[in-house]
Amino acid sequence: MTTKAIQPQSTPGGNNDASAPYRCFPAAELHQNLAAHSEEQLKLFLESWEDLPVDSYMKDGADYRRRRYGSFRWAAGELVADPAGVFHQTQEVNSLHGGVDRAFPPLSESVRESAVLDTLIHFFMARLPGEFDPVTSGVGVHQIRITATHDADGLPAPEGVHEDGHHFVAQVLMRRTDVDGGESQIFDRNRRPIHRTTLLDTFESLVIDDRRVFHGVSAIRPVDGVRRGIRDMLLIDYFPIRSR
Numbered sequence: 001m002t003t004k005a006i007q008p009q010s011t012p013g014g015n016n017d018a019s020a021p022y023r024c025f026p027a028a029e030l031h032q033n034l035a036a037h038s039e040e041q042l043k044l045f046l047e048s049w050e051d052l053p054v055d056s057y058m059k060d061g062a063d064y065r066r067r068r069y070g071s072f073r074w075a076a077g078e079l080v081a082d083p084a085g086v087f088h089q090t091q092e093v094n095s096l097h098g099g100v101d102r103a104f105p106p107l108s109e110s111v112r113e114s115a116v117l118d119t120l121i122h123f124f125m126a127r128l129p130g131e132f133d134p135v136t137s138g139v140g141v142h143q144i145r146i147t148a149t150h151d152a153d154g155l156p157a158p159e160g161v162h163e164d165g166h167h168f169v170a171q172v173l174m175r176r177t178d179v180d181g182g183e184s185q186i187f188d189r190n191r192r193p194i195h196r197t198t199l200l201d202t203f204e205s206l207v208i209d210d211r212r213v214f215h216g217v218s219a220i221r222p223v224d225g226v227r228r229g230i231r232d233m234l235l236i237d238y239f240p241i242r243s244r
């Protein structure tokens with residue numbers, strides 16, 4: 001597969017190249033597609049990030065990352081939640097936290113069955129930067145909160161420049177409060193930077209072809225005058241079931 005040279009861009013939504021290994025979606029486009037959901041449904045979905053346990057697999061007992069995880073697959077055209085299981089990345093893909101099964105706390109029932117989540121999964125599935133066959137694929141959903149204080153930066157990607165080991169990954173900003181930093185960065189397979197942007201608005205998104213690019217996110221810090229900053233993300237992995 002060829003990787004076309006792409007000039008770095010800093011404007012979300014500025015990438016219209018259909019062959020590019022990533023796509024950007026402004027918040028307005030997501031809001032338009034979520035318009036069928038009530039304010040209450042959207043509020044409940046966003047508030048579910050308030051109920052994430054600390055990620056106990058972080059090295060050195062770091063407690064700045066909270067998360068939940070669940071996976072789904074398609075059956076007769078419908079998304080069906082898998083029984084709670086483990087999340088696995090190889091050590092090769094994730095040298096920091098890979099090589100072990102990680103039993104993250106599961107998604108809450110209301111998130112697992114959320115119509116908002118269902119819309120988001122289908123929205124990105126229809127707009128992935130490459131071919132995708134839902135019949136042979138699964139979907140992983142990560143709810144992640146990174147907290148930064150003046151004593152400790154929050155590291156959205158402590159492994160640095162990396163890949164996730166999936167086919168596609170949608171990165172959806174859910175909340176950004178009192179935060180500086182957190183620049184999303186995309187690199188080609190030679191680790192040369194090809195795109196960077198800072199997600200600022202709720203539902204602003206980036207989708208990558210994880211086989212064609214590496215990615216990273218810079219540290220977050222609280223803005224001056226506040227004790228802590230928060231960055232909430234929804235990550236949606238699209239992966240082939242047979243290769244797992």
Ligand SMILES: [Fe+2]
Pocket residue numbers: 157162163164215
């Ligand atoms: Fe990642």
